[in-house]
Amino acid sequence: xxxxxxxxxxxxxxxxxxxxxxxxxxxxxxxxxxxxxxxxxxxxxxxxxxxxxxxxxxxxxxxxxxxxxxxxxxxxxxxxxxxxxxxxxxxxxxxxxxxxxxxxxxxxxxxxxxxxxxxxxxxxxxxxxxxxxxxxxxxxxxxxxxxxxxxxxxxxxxxxxxxxxxxxxxxxxxxxxxxxxxxxxxxxxxxxxxxxxxxxxxxxxxxxxxxxxxxxxxxxxxxxxxxxxxxxxxxxxxxxxxxxxxxxxxxxxxxxxxxxxxxxxxxxxxxxxxxxxxxxxxxxxxxxxxxxxxxxxxxxxxxxxxxxxxxxxxxxxxxxxxxxxxxxxxxxxxxxxxxxxxxxxxxxxxxxxxxxxxxxxxxxxxxxxxxxxxxxxxxxxxxxxxxxxxxxxxxxxxxxxxxxxxxxxxxxxxxxxxxxxxxxxxxxxxxxxxx
Amino acid sequence: xxxxxxxxxxxxxxxxxxxxxxxxxxxxxxxxxxxxxxxxxxxxxxxxxxxxxxxxxxxxxxxxxxxxxxxxxxxxxxxxxxxxxxxxxxxxxxxxxxxxxxxxxxxxxxxxxxxxxxxxxxxxxxxxxxxxxxxxxxxxxxxxxxxxxxxxxxxxxxxxxxxxxxxxxxxxxxxxxxxxxxxxxxxxxxxxxxxxxxxxxxxxxxxxxxxxxxxxxxxxxxxxxxxxxxxxxxxxxxxxxxxxxxxxxxxxxxxxxxxxxxxxxxxxxxxxxxxxxxxxxxxxxxxxxxxxxxxxxxxxxxxxxxxxxxxxxxxxxxxxxxxxxxxxxxxxxxxxxxxxxxxxxxxxxxxxxxxxxxxxxxxxxxxxxxxxxxxxxxxxxxxxxxxxxxxx
Numbered sequence: 001x002x003x004x005x006x007x008x009x010x011x012x013x014x015x016x017x018x019x020x021x022x023x024x025x026x027x028x029x030x031x032x033x034x035x036x037x038x039x040x041x042x043x044x045x046x047x048x049x050x051x052x053x054x055x056x057x058x059x060x061x062x063x064x065x066x067x068x069x070x071x072x073x074x075x076x077x078x079x080x081x082x083x084x085x086x087x088x089x090x091x092x093x094x095x096x097x098x099x100x101x102x103x104x105x106x107x108x109x110x111x112x113x114x115x116x117x118x119x120x121x122x123x124x125x126x127x128x129x130x131x132x133x134x135x136x137x138x139x140x141x142x143x144x145x146x147x148x149x150x151x152x153x154x155x156x157x158x159x160x161x162x163x164x165x166x167x168x169x170x171x172x173x174x175x176x177x178x179x180x181x182x183x184x185x186x187x188x189x190x191x192x193x194x195x196x197x198x199x200x201x202x203x204x205x206x207x208x209x210x211x212x213x214x215x216x217x218x219x220x221x222x223x224x225x226x227x228x229x230x231x232x233x234x235x236x237x238x239x240x241x242x243x244x245x246x247x248x249x250x251x252x253x254x255x256x257x258x259x260x261x262x263x264x265x266x267x268x269x270x271x272x273x274x275x276x277x278x279x280x281x282x283x284x285x286x287x288x289x290x291x292x293x294x295x296x297x298x299x300x301x302x303x304x305x306x307x308x309x310x311x312x313x314x315x316x317x318x319x320x321x322x323x324x325x326x327x328x329x330x331x332x333x334x335x336x337x338x339x340x341x342x343x344x345x346x347x348x349x350x351x352x353x354x355x356x357x358x359x360x361x362x363x364x365x366x367x368x369x370x371x372x373x374x375x376x377x378x379x380x381x382x383x384x385x386x387x388x389x390x391x392x393x394x395x396x397x398x399x400x401x402x403x404x405x406x407x408x409x410x411x412x413x414x415x416x417x418x419x420x421x422x423x424x425x426x427x428x429x430x431x432x433x434x435x
Numbered sequence: 436x437x438x439x440x441x442x443x444x445x446x447x448x449x450x451x452x453x454x455x456x457x458x459x460x461x462x463x464x465x466x467x468x469x470x471x472x473x474x475x476x477x478x479x480x481x482x483x484x485x486x487x488x489x490x491x492x493x494x495x496x497x498x499x500x501x502x503x504x505x506x507x508x509x510x511x512x513x514x515x516x517x518x519x520x521x522x523x524x525x526x527x528x529x530x531x532x533x534x535x536x537x538x539x540x541x542x543x544x545x546x547x548x549x550x551x552x553x554x555x556x557x558x559x560x561x562x563x564x565x566x567x568x569x570x571x572x573x574x575x576x577x578x579x580x581x582x583x584x585x586x587x588x589x590x591x592x593x594x595x596x597x598x599x600x601x602x603x604x605x606x607x608x609x610x611x612x613x614x615x616x617x618x619x620x621x622x623x624x625x626x627x628x629x630x631x632x633x634x635x636x637x638x639x640x641x642x643x644x645x646x647x648x649x650x651x652x653x654x655x656x657x658x659x660x661x662x663x664x665x666x667x668x669x670x671x672x673x674x675x676x677x678x679x680x681x682x683x684x685x686x687x688x689x690x691x692x693x694x695x696x697x698x699x700x701x702x703x704x705x706x707x708x709x710x711x712x713x714x715x716x717x718x719x720x721x722x723x724x725x726x727x728x729x730x731x732x733x734x735x736x737x738x739x740x741x742x743x744x745x746x747x748x749x750x751x752x753x754x755x756x757x758x759x760x761x762x763x764x765x766x767x768x769x770x771x772x773x774x775x776x777x778x779x780x781x782x783x784x785x786x787x788x789x790x791x792x793x794x795x796x797x798x799x800x801x802x803x804x805x806x807x808x809x810x811x812x813x814x815x816x817x818x819x820x821x822x823x824x825x826x827x
Contacts, residue, residue: 004750005750012746014781015780028693036694
């Protein structure tokens with residue numbers, strides 16, 4: 001009898017152990033066959049705010065269930081969406097655990113700036129990033145086209161059929177040659193290595209013969225006798241090709257110290273792009289020096305690059321969520337965090353000055369009737385098919401940069417004509433909106 | 436176990452009122468008379484048992500189980516709860532009948548064997564088929580499952596077989612015919628359960644390693660044969676071994692049960708908070724998963740502790756039994772009850788293939804409840820009359 005009871009007790013013990021496993025330790029919450037996973041799409045959820053407390057994403061009641069609605073702006077690439085049929089993406093996905101428990105996110109985004117950037121970009125396919133260089137706060141992150149989180153049901157098939165890929169986040173996943181914007185790094189490296197001086201003189205004939213291949217200036221324009229400073233402002237390929245050849249592998253190290261070719265430490269998933277490991281020939285070096293060839297970057301990487309220059313050489317970790325609050329847990333606050341000192345402050349300030357020159361007298365000059373003191377550099381990434389990609393990286397104001405911008409327009413044409421006006425408008429909006 | 440019955444009842448009533456109030460807040464409307472009638476009935480059974488000098492110790496546990504089942508059935512569908520109430524009331528009579536039966540000297544083994552075989556045969560040939568097994572018999576509009584009673588009769592026969600030195604061929608015939616009839620009805624869960632109880636009783640009567648080995652071989656052979664013969668057994672086994680490969684078909688029920696349990700976590704989603712409408716046969720086979728989701732690990736632990744307490748009570752009861760046939764019958768009935776709990780809960784937890792039986796006293800199934808309460812009565816009766824010393 002005693003043994004029989006013991007045997008029964010052991011059977012119950014086995015059940016106890018197994019129950020404890022399934023109820024307390026197993027993780028089946030997000031299994032695709034679990035209907036509870038889909039039920040969560042109908043539940044109330046925390047709000048996502050911009051930096052001024054304006055709601056970007058809210059839940060509204062629809063009878064017994066809740067549905068998500070979004071501010072009317074280009075938000076799908078950063079805030080994302082949350083939908084019973086189409087799933088979740090962006091911050092909605094990254095912070096799902098918190099949001100589903102009713103906690104709110106306060107982002108670093110500025111809804112008005114986000115809208116201004118979207119408007120400036122217009123119908124063009126491209127990306128805009130605005131960021132505070134001294135903290136790493138992302139103020140605006142626009143990739144166009146985007147999807148509208150409020151109209152997923154109505155437009156889903158159009159989105160799928162759209163060959164401009166509205167689901168592709170061009171800021172984090174678009175890979176482009178940086179074009180002449182990369183000359184800011186080449187110039188800095190050359191100064192740091194003592195290869196050139198801002199006032200050093202060059203003879204620019206408009207093209208440069210390397211072995212049996214030729215590097216041209218834009219439009220093969222000959223600048224004649226020219227200082228390095230002006231060569232930067234006018235974006236002389238001839239001069240920068242020679243600087244890059246002199247730098248050789250040191251140029252690659254400089255690129256790597258700016259994080260090119262590597263994934264940016266950022267909340268949103270992003271691509272590392274491509275930076276070659278070795279320079280095979282002078283021609284390759286020249287190509288790298290003018291941002292063509294093998295080098296591929298994301299607009300996010302370029303934003304981080306210009307932010308580092310504008311922040312006197314200190315690279316700050318970019319972030320988009322500054323606070324998670326609500327519920328029973330403590331508030332979670334993101335503090336600005338520096339990643340590395342890439343350049344000495346004086347060197348960074350030299351390049352800032354060169355970019356200001358480019359903005360006042362060079363290719364980054366604005367033809368808009370906007371008064372703004374800014375510095376910047378344009379780029380025109382030549383590609384084998386179709387029109388070139390237009391780039392602009394810039395900062396404002398000159399004295400103490402408060403905001404940086406990166407603009408990319410796919411197949412937009414030249415940086416000066418297409419990207420600069422967009423960048424100026426965004427910088428201007430950022431400075432006026434800030435206070 | 437030094438506690439007054441009054442205190443047990445007080446606590447029990449408190450917990451129950453709490454749950455029923457919760458249920459009322461949840462549903463807005465419940466049939467108050469049902470828990471009230473059940474409560475009064477268990478109260479009457481308890482004091483009647485006590486007045487008749489039997490041990491009433493198991494009644495509060497069973498009352499909690501039945502009323503817990505009632506609460507969850509009401510939460511799922513009040514119609515099921517009503518049927519359950521009726522089952523429990525008939526079960527009350529079964530309980531009294533069981534006490535009477537338990538006090539009698541065990542006799543007429545062939546009567547019990549014959550009755551069991553007759554019930555099974557009638558079901559096999561005139562039964563109604565529900566959900567793959569032809570296990571129901573409809574008489575005057577009432578549908579019931581004779582196998583629930585038949586297996587009690589089989590246990591009573593087995594107890595006498597082991598104590599009276601009856602011929603083996605007789606045992607072979609009775610068991611063989613029963614298993615064939617159950618297989619014919621495609622009701623393999625009870626067959627398995629009775630077979631295991633038989634093995635256990637046989638080993639208890641006289642332990643031999645050879646016997647244990649023999650039973651193991653027979654189990655494997657029977658399992659292999661059934662696996663080839665019965666397609667629904669095959670799909671159950673596949674659902675047991677690899678539910679993830681059959682998400683939408685064979686494995687669906689098992690997985691939904693596990694999802695429910697997992698969702699319950701430690702403290703549960705609260706009564707009515709579970710997402711359980713997706714589980715097939717939730718009121719019979721899978722009520723335990725609902726409890727797991729809504730009451731959490733604490734709830735399921737408590738539920739199993741109630742069963743364990745019942746087992747403890749039953750074995751304490753059997754200590755006082757001097758008649759070895761009665762003792763054997765009591766052991767068989769206890770094993771039948773707890774074996775069933777193990778197969779049901781273990782099936783839901785994927786410890787064993789799922790056999791599709793009810794959770795004793797809790798799941799929907801009037802016949803099962805009547806049979807269960809009759810078994811309880813028999814156990815109370817077997818223990819015999821005692822003085823009031825146990826309740827001091």
